[in-house]
Amino acid sequence: MSEKRCYYEVLGVERRAEASEIRKAYKKLALKYHPDRNAGSAEAEAQFKEVTEAFQILNDDDKRQRYDQFGHAGFGGAGDGGGGEDIFSHVQDLFADFFGGMGGGRQARGPQRGRDVRVRQALTLEEAVLGCKKEVQLRTPVECTACKGNGAEPGTEPQACRTCGGNGQVSTGRGFIVFTQTCPSCQGQGRVVTTPCKRCDGAGWEEKARSVTVSFPPGIDDGHRLRVSGQGLAGTSGGPPGHLYVDVVLHTHERFTRDGNDLVLRQKVSFADAALGKTITVELLDGTTREVSIDAGTQPGDVITLGGAGVPDVNGRGRGSLHVVAELVVPTKLSKRARQLLQELEVDLAAHALTSDPADEAR
Ligand SMILES: [Zn+2]
Ligand SMILES: [Zn+2]
Numbered sequence: 001m002s003e004k005r006c007y008y009e010v011l012g013v014e015r016r017a018e019a020s021e022i023r024k025a026y027k028k029l030a031l032k033y034h035p036d037r038n039a040g041s042a043e044a045e046a047q048f049k050e051v052t053e054a055f056q057i058l059n060d061d062d063k064r065q066r067y068d069q070f071g072h073a074g075f076g077g078a079g080d081g082g083g084g085e086d087i088f089s090h091v092q093d094l095f096a097d098f099f100g101g102m103g104g105g106r107q108a109r110g111p112q113r114g115r116d117v118r119v120r121q122a123l124t125l126e127e128a129v130l131g132c133k134k135e136v137q138l139r140t141p142v143e144c145t146a147c148k149g150n151g152a153e154p155g156t157e158p159q160a161c162r163t164c165g166g167n168g169q170v171s172t173g174r175g176f177i178v179f180t181q182t183c184p185s186c187q188g189q190g191r192v193v194t195t196p197c198k199r200c201d202g203a204g205w206e207e208k209a210r211s212v213t214v215s216f217p218p219g220i221d222d223g224h225r226l227r228v229s230g231q232g233l234a235g236t237s238g239g240p241p242g243h244l245y246v247d248v249v250l251h252t253h254e255r256f257t258r259d260g261n262d263l264v265l266r267q268k269v270s271f272a273d274a275a276l277g278k279t280i281t282v283e284l285l286d287g288t289t290r291e292v293s294i295d296a297g298t299q300p301g302d303v304i305t306l307g308g309a310g311v312p313d314v315n316g317r318g319r320g321s322l323h324v325v326a327e328l329v330v331p332t333k334l335s336k337r338a339r340q341l342l343q344e345l346e347v348d349l350a351a352h353a354l355t356s357d358p359a360d361e362a363r
Contacts, residue, residue: 004072005050006071007053007054007058008054008058010053010054011026011051011055011058012025012029019059019157020148022058022059023055026052026054026055026059030048030051030055033045033047033051034048035048060160061157063075110237110239111235111236111238111239111240112236112237112239113235113240113241113242114234114235114239114240114241114242115232115233115242116232116233116242116243116244116245117231117232117233117242117243117244117245118244118246118247119137119138119245119247120248121136121214121216121247121248121249122249123216123220123248123250123251124250124251125250125251125252125285126253128216128219128220128222128248128258128311129218129219129285129286129311129312130218130286131215131216131218131219131220132215132216133213133214133215134213135211135213135214136212136213136214136244136246137209137210137211138209138211138212139207139209139210140207140208140210140233141206141207141208142206142207143204144197144199144200144203144204144205144206145206146197146198146200147197147199147200147204149204149205150191150193150197150204151196151197151200151203152193152194152195152202153197153198156194156195158191158192158193159191159192159193159194160190160192161183161185161186161190161191161192162185163183163184163185163186164183164185164186164190166191167183168182168183168186168188168189168190169181169182169188170182170183170184212228212244214226214244217314218311218314219261219311219313219315220248220314221248221250221258221311222249222250222258223248224247224248224314225245225247226245226248227244227245228245228246229243229244230243231243231244256285258311260320261310261312261318261319261320262310262311262320262321262322263309263310263311263321264323264325265282265322265324265325266325267280267292267324267326268327268328268329269294269298269326269327269328269329270328271328271329271330273294273298274294274298274299274326275296276296277294277295277297277298278293278294279291279293279294280293282324284309284322290306290309290322294326299326300326300327301325301327302326303323303324303325304323304324305321305323307321308321309321309322310322
């Protein structure tokens with residue numbers, strides 16, 4: 001048997017490499033030499049065993065320390081972590097994503113599209129009628145920056161699960177073909193966080209504020225939902241990102257009420273203007289003005305409709321109307337003279353009602 005190679009050399013990492021680097025290097029090499037990918041190659045199998053043995057030592061803090069101090073001699077020459085029949089079951093958790101069927105434990109997962117994100121965005125009536133661009137704020141989960149997603153307080157490492165010895169699965173067989181089930185203690189993670197990361201409480205992820213510029217088309221309404229493709233959560237295993245859905249909520253407006261593509265404006269009209277008739281000027285939501293003619297004899301609640309002065313259809317099919325509702329204003333404070341005039345007016349109007357011929361009014 002040839003002399004054992006240095007474990008660091010086997011994995012192609014430096015002696016001061018971090019645990020994550022070791023894991024990454026091993027993953028890459030084990031994938032390359034995995035028996036499933038090198039059917040019948042004894043050489044590949046030997047290399048697979050070699051990298052796995054190196055990983056089993058260097059991935060374990062105590063064993064790594066012992067190896068750093070004493071080299072292979074620290075393990076009675078043979079290396080107590082490697083070379084044995086447990087190698088293949090050991091790597092199952094690491095490669096479940098790549099070799100889903102191996103050991104019968106988990107299903108292979110191909111590229112997965114990221115999850116969709118939904119947010120509510122309030123718009124003013126002006127913004128909805130004219131259309132607008134807005135920075136929509138959302139909070140999405142991202143890998144915790146402190147623990148890099150493993151959930152362990154920086155400076156500590158998740159420990160190998162005692163129940164399953166770190167392989168994430170409990171075996172009921174031995175050798176290359178084993179029957180396994182997901183470890184109940186670690187839910188298949190193979191590792192248990194003993195000192196949870198303070199930043200994320202051990203979750204491994206945290207919420208991050210993000211903003212996305214969204215264009216709201218003119219005419220968008222309360223309850224409408226916009227889809228912004230690709231702005232949801234990131235996909236996994238090379239899958240595309242999810243979508244962002246923006247639910248529109250409309251603020252109420254102090255002057256205008258929206259009814260579909262129509263707008264309703266309650267316009268205060270004095271008794272004199274309603275009786276005598278008057279042309280008034282109304283300012284629309286876009287700042288332009290329209291003349292509204294209040295006919296003589298306008299009654300409270302009468303509606304004057306202005307075509308084309310409403311909300312543009314969100315699908316480009318024309319524009320709604322503006323309905324101006326006459327709201328009669330009755331004065332609450334009267335000067336002595338105003339009171340006197342009103343009393344005279346009242347007498348005059350009553351006399352007119354008595355003397356006028358109903359036939360006159362019909363004409
Ligand atoms: Zn964390
Ligand atoms: Zn476990």
